[in-house]
Amino acid sequence: DIVLTQSPGTLSSSLGERVTLSCRASQTVRSNYLAWYQQKPGQAPRLLIFDASTRATDIPDRFSGSGSGTDFTLTIRRLEPEDLAVYYCQQYAKPPITFGQGTRLDIK
Amino acid sequence: QVQLVQSGAEAQRSGSSARVSCKYSGDSFNTDAIAWVRQAPGQGLEWMGMIVPLLRFTTYAQKFQDRVTITADTSTKTAYMELRSLTSEDSAVYYCARQIPKGPAPNYLDAWGPGTWVTVSS
Numbered sequence: 364d365i366v367l368t369q370s371p372g373t374l375s376s377s378l379g380e381r382v383t384l385s386c387r388a389s390q391t392v393r394s395n396y397l398a399w400y401q402q403k404p405g406q407a408p409r410l411l412i413f414d415a416s417t418r419a420t421d422i423p424d425r426f427s428g429s430g431s432g433t434d435f436t437l438t439i440r441r442l443e444p445e446d447l448a449v450y451y452c453q454q455y456a457k458p459p460i461t462f463g464q465g466t467r468l469d470i471k
Numbered sequence: 472q473v474q475l476v477q478s479g480a481e482a483q484r485s486g487s488s489a490r491v492s493c494k495y496s497g498d499s500f501n502t503d504a505i506a507w508v509r510q511a512p513g514q515g516l517e518w519m520g521m522i523v524p525l526l527r528f529t530t531y532a533q534k535f536q537d538r539v540t541i542t543a544d545t546s547t548k549t550a551y552m553e554l555r556s557l558t559s560e561d562s563a564v565y566y567c568a569r570q571i572p573k574g575p576a577p578n579y580l581d582a583w584g585p586g587t588w589v590t591v592s593s
């Protein structure tokens with residue numbers, strides 16, 4: 364199975380700042396088949412990014428994804444209060460689907 | 472716009488089974504794939520398996536292979552996940568999610584149900 368390792372485990376940033384979350388795969392994620400999800404407390408996950416860099420429907424352009432191979436990044440520009448959440452990466456290049464362990468984003 | 476509505480919370484005893492339903496609102500139930508993902512309290516997301524109703528195709532994570540069955544009723548557009556031989560470690564929120572069609576291959580999950588709590592006690 365492809366193991367995804369996210370870093371940092373917890374990130375605390377101020378409103379208006381730019382933050383970068385990392386997701387590293389144990390082997391190459393072919394075709395950049397990597398997605399990012401946001402999960403707010405008490406809610407189901409929501410798709411943010413698929414194919415490493417394509418924003419899902421209705422996702423603001425403050426969210427962007429990049430990377431290839433084994434290293435991927437989610438960047439959030441101009442942090443807003445509603446961005447408080449846990450963020451997960453997921454690979455769908457090779458079955459079974461696997462998720463990273465998550466990065467918790469706190470707002471200072 | 473696909474919407475997924477799940478059945479209510481369940482309280483089960485160790486050794487028994489849980490069955491969670493997921494009713495799909497939309498036009499593409501037969502061709503979409505429905506995946507099941509669980510999340511234990513305070514933990515991350517764990518993919519359990521998926522079904523493609525049109526293909527009558529199911530695939531399961533190896534960890535759950537012997538204990539889980541995912542089915543679909545195309546007449547009611549409802550998917551089901553049954554997990555057997557429950558232990559306390561199966562206490563979790565169980566989500567169904569729509570997977571963009573790509574045949575039997577895995578893909579990203581673009582619509583999620585609200586989740587169903589399953590609590591297992593001894």
